[in-house]
Amino acid sequence: MREPSALISSEQLAAALGQANLRVYDCTTYLDPPPPGSDDPYTAVPGRSTFEDAHVPGADFLDLQGEFSDATTRLRFMMPPVAQLEAAFARHGLGRGTRVVLYSIGTMMWATRFWWMLKSLGFDDAAVLNGGFDAWKAEGRPTQSGPAKGYPPGDFKAVPRPGFFVDKGAVLAAVRGANTAIVNALGPQFHQGLEPSRYGRPGRIPGSVNVPAATLIDGRKNFVAPGDAQVAFAAQGVSRDKRVICYCGGGISATIDLFLLHQLGYDNLTLYDGSMGEWAKDPALPIETD
Secondary structure, rough: OOOHHHEEEEHHHHHHHOOOEEEEEEEEEEEEOOOOOOOOOEEEEEHHHHHHHOOOOOOEEOOHHHHHOOOOOOOOOOOOOOOHHHHHHHHOOOHHHHEEEEEEOOOOOHHHHHHHHHHHHHOOOEEEEOHHHHHHHHOOOOOOOOOOOOOOOOOOOOOOOOOOOHHHHHHHHHHHHHOOOEOOOOHHHHHOOOOEEOOOOOOOOOOEEEHHHHEEOOOOOOOOHHHHHHHHHHOOOOOOEEEEEOOOOOOHHHHHHHHHHHHHHOOOEEEEOOOOHHHOOOOOOOOEEE
16 A cells, blocks of 8 residues: 555554544534425535444544534535634644544545545645444444543645546546546446436446446455555556546545555545536536446
8 A cells, every 4th residue: 555554443543542643633524405396416424423322432423524624615615715624623632743544434534535625735644443333333432422531623725636537628628638537436337327317417428437336345344555556447448547537426435446556556546526416407517327
């Protein structure tokens, strides 16, 4: 792996608990059905309730939509202004010299989303808990209940890196261009347009290939071995000499693909933040089905 420190096991995290510079965050969000009559794909519900039921001892909770996303758009989980992110991360204790561990429940995609965001802000000392809180509990590790106690405020200052996120205009240009692999992280039934989509028109961005995020996670909810991930991407023509744009429904599960591509040594990686939540609802944008 290119960056072994970006992935941490339950055993390693248990050994690190109590270190003064450690910041552990539960990043879980749940996607509930939208209200009747709404054309939103889902309602984003912060996982605060399950956090208060049980969490890694000393962990804090991060509300992705509530504190770390753009509230001025109906699209969920869109990157907000850098100043908003600086203030939010500092409020939760992130700053110089801190070591961050990110985890979520049920799926690692909420943790990898935060990892990708922090990377884009120039922060490299963050790790994803392999297997998430599910692995932690399955191994009988200690848990804590109750509201988050939080950490002392930090002095987080972003050093933004360009290119980590692109908009629909850049994706449309890539569709018409060359030497770019556009990767859909949704399931094959949605990629092929065989089932109705909660995001709008069924189908995919034209020319995109399918490496479902779910296939990059094993039966224990850990990441698959790097070699297996490499085979999955290579089978779809995703090579290191190409620019890679990943997308999904709301810019979350695609960060599973991006995390592994980064670990495999791919350099020119980006996330279409709006993903199908934006693309499928815009009739001016082309869509493709089988």
